Amino acid sequence: MKPLDPRLLRYARTTRAYLAATVALGVVHAALLLAQATLLARAITAVFLDGADAAWGLLAAVLAARAGVAWLQEVAAARSAAAVKSQLRDRLLRHLVRLGPAGRRPAGEVATLVSHGLDALDGYFAKYLPQLVLAVLVPGMVLARLLPADLTATVTIAVTLPLIPLFMALVGMHTEERNRRQFRLLSRLSHHFLDVVAGLPTLKLLGRARAQAGIIRRISAQQREHTMRTLRTAFLSSLVLELLATLSVALVAVGIGLRLVSGHLDLTTALLVLILAPEAYRPLREVGANYHASAEGLAAAEEVFAVLETPAPRPGTRTPASGEIVFDDVEVRYPGRAEPALRLRATVAPGEVVALTGPSGCGKSTALAVLLGFVTPDAGRVTVGGTPLDELDLDAWRRWVAWVPQRPHLFAASVRDNITLGAEHSDAAVHAAAEAAGVAGFVAELPDGYATVLGDAGTGLSAGQRQRVALARAFLRDAPVVLLDEPTANLDSDTAAEVMAAIRELARGRTVLMAAHRPELIRLADRVLTVGEPGLVPAGRA
Known part of the structure; x- marks a missing residue:
């Protein structure tokens, strides 16, 4: 599984401002998460043990602030994805013009790449990249908050956290190749279909229309099979990540329950750990899920970069004059x-x-x-x-x-x-x-x-x-x-x-x-x- 491709920074400069905004909003979102967990643990303890009134107004304000920050992240992600796609499309089309007909790819492949392929980058920018930043920030901030409260739970979470990215990388390598193969097949199908439509009158005159229909049916069936295999891999990988995260949280919860019953842990700390433990694993689980959603866009981006890195003829500067x-x-x-x-x-x-x-x-x-x-x-x-x-x-x-x-x-x-x-x-x-x-x-x-x-x-x-x-x-x-x-x-x-x-x-x-x-x-x-x-x-x- 790949982080941000540096070529995106080179070809789409709006990515830099977006990443800076994502980091800032991620820090604010994680801080509000910690504040929410602390307030919620104290409020429940105050109600059930002390019978006192909880600071529900402050908790509601923190929840509203988290929702607002999450909304800002979605807006920034959507606008950045649109800007990056626009820049890449503009660069791609301009470069294809410079390459000329001899260096141009088949029209069907280019149409698929410029339209459906780049549109698939929405998931990459709107979901995968923000979650990639949060996967670094949130677990670190959660562990820093839990360390002074409960050393045992902190160590348990720190030991089990690396298992998720490890399995995520193993599954991601397999999924990435499947998505590349699927996108190549889709491009081939689009190009073949465009050629058939363009030559349909000739095929009809020669009595070859039915044969071409059979070929398109066969390629479409291959595309469907590859798509279902890719989806099956994505679902199975999500199951693996969810299972790991669930077992890790259960391990933390069992330790908390035993120490709470034995009197070695107070209720406020136990509730704080139980609330924050799933939040430490959640960003990593969502990174895996969002990666599969954006894998097709990454495969398309690879094709775009292959075109952009094809050297074009160097333009001259001299003015033409009549002559031989x-x-x-x-x-x-x-x-x-x-x-x-x-x-x-x-x-x-x-x-x-x-x-x-x-x-x-x-x-x-x-x-x-x-x-x-x-x-x-x-x-x-x-x-x-x-x-x-x-x-x-x-x-x-x-x-x-x-x-x-x-x-x-x-x-x-x-x-x-x-x-x-x-x-x-x-x-x-x-x-x-x-x-x-x-x-x-x-x-x-x-x-x-x-x-x-x-x-x-x-x-x-x-x-x-x-x-x-x-x-x-x-x-x-x-x-x-x-x-x-x-x-x-x-x-x-x-x-x-x-x-x-x-x-x-x-x-x-x-x-x-x-x-x-x-x-x-x-x-x-x-x-x-x-x-x-x-x-x-x-x-x-x-």
Whole structure:
């Protein structure tokens, strides 16, 4: 079982203030507990032995103060947990953006991690950490209070207390591994389910939907079994801790009863020991119980730290300038692949249209990813206008680039917002870009025109229409460099012809680098580069 992970202090600074507040409130809470036990023991003795009136008003005030301090702890814990989760989410998303597509984890895993995974940290901050502080403070203060009152009971409690953290650690190590395995399985299930939902139309056409349903059913059953095993371990460990604490308190109570009957102990002291003995063990029992409740959050935090500690490309500071784009013996390798994913030596002059060709897997998309700064070459370098790409301010460089991927993503927003991507543009500029990309024709048939809200991933539009919306983005961006990744893939011949006409218009006066398979698309290029082979092959422009 782990205490506070120091990486939480590094990545979420609000934790420090929260821990300081927890320690202060824990001290006050423990002091009020001792005062309550002392007042209660004296009040019972006064009523039953002396027949005098007890200080019930003072006792009620102490009880109210304890309740108030406990409420403040809950409030501080909830607010701190929210602040820490917000900081971790912000850092995680920013780092994923810096890593780019090449270093990003599967979307399903990231979604599970950012949402359900980090939400599980509530139990860690709201319950486990406060109880961890109290588990140190309360037993020490209880023993200090009991020492002058009853040495025998104090020694008994001091000897039996270490048994609880010992068994807690043994059980915790077993539970921690189970929770890690459960979270990994949940992430895998989420990613697989997301992939199935995204490809459901294709699976339905190919008659494979039922098979995927069976796979999801099997993985879900595995997740359920792992969850039940983890819960069983948590319940059994709680039983062990409760049994140890109960036997320890019983041992103290038997000694108190025997000495009280023999006359070696007064009633006030006996009551004080009986009231405080369970309180000495309670914080340790609750630490074990709360640890199991927060173990899933700790497993998620481990995954978050693994992402945050993945080195991101170091950003440059130089401003991009127009000029030749040179791939100088660039080589990219991916883990698990014996052969390089890309080998490329090429020069692209300003205003040229160059087609990257070659078989699938030869590195055409990787070349574009390198130029976008998403992938760092393992050897060689890319220069733009004589400046190495890794020395450029990537944000500034990307403002020079318009990128049309093979499968452009459209958001659950209006057509206009999908074209502008949140940037400020006049209606005239948006309509001109849409007209140039061939979007205006089908937008006129939509219920609300440019204000028509699309479904997620562009639901409501065909593949060709989505591709033309992506081209409209490029027209509106008006960038000097355009990158196209198989822009006519998966389109029928008529739609592909319309998209190529838009590309021909887009290429005027711009440097264009496009990955292409279709001969018609390749004919749009000034030159053709077969990826993996040196040199540029001349080709006519259509």
